Amino acid sequence: MRSVVAALAGALFGLGLMLSGMTDTNRVQGWLDIFGAWDPTLAFVLGGAILPMAVAWRLTRATATPALGTAFPPPPEPKLGRNLVIGSTLFGAGWGLAGLCPGPAMASLAWGGWGGALFLLAMVAGMVATPPLRRRFSSLA
C-alpha cells in the first residue's frame, strides 16, 4: 500500500514538473541567467510547491503518525556543515550548465532523447561514486 502511494506521489510530482515547464532546460537556465532574458517562472513553481508543503508540515504537528507509517521525519538538523555548502555549490554548477536537476531529469526521460538519457546516466554514475569519494576525502581530512 505504501508503494502505491509512493507511485502516486511520484506520478503527481512528474506531472507537476511537466506542466510547470521545469522539464524545459531553457526555462530553468532562463531563471538562472540574470544577465540574459530573465525568466521568473521558476519562482512561481517553487512558491506554488512550498504552499501545500507548508500546510502539510503544520498537519504533522496535529497528528502523531503518518497514515501509513510509524513516524514523521525528525526535525531538521541545525548543523550546516561543509558538505552542505560544497555539495550545493557543485550541484548548482551542474544545474546551471545543463538546466536539469534530478526530478526533471527523471520526469523527461521518455522524450529527452539520447542527451537526456546520457545526463541521467552521468548523474547516476556521480551518485554511485559519491559514497566512496566521501570515504576517501574524510580519511584524508
Place this chain on the structure above:
Amino acid sequence: MEIQYLYGLLGGLIIGAAGALYLLVNGRIMGASGILGSVVDGSAAGDDRTEKLAFIGGLVGAPALVALVFGANPTNLSSNIAVIIAAGLLVGIGTRIANGCTSGHGVCGISRLSLRGIVATVFYLLAGGISMVLFRHILGVI
C-alpha cells in the same frame, strides 16, 4: 501576466501536493536525489527500496504516458556531450554530498523553515547563476 507563470504556479501546487501526500501518508520527505541516490548506491533495502522504486516508476511513467498521448515540450538540452556528462556528474555528486536537491532542500526544506534547506538553496542558486555567467557569457559553451 504571462500564461507560463500560471502554468508554473499550477504545476508548483501539484508538486507541493505530491510532497504533502508522501509526507502525510508515508511519513517521508520527497527528495528526488535522495530517492534515486539511495536506490542506485544500494543504501536503500527491502520495503524501503520497493517504495522508492515505485516512486521513481510514477515519476518517469506518468509524464511518459502524458507525452505519448498529448505530446511534450522539448527539453532543449544542450547537444554538447562534454557539457551533458560534466553537468550530470556535478548534479549527481553535488546532490549526494549536500544530501538534497531542489525538491528535498528547496521545496521540502524551505516549507518547514529548515536552515539547512535555505542555506543549500542559496548556494545552489548562486552557483547556478555563476555557472550561467561563466559558461554562457564568458566561455560561450552553452
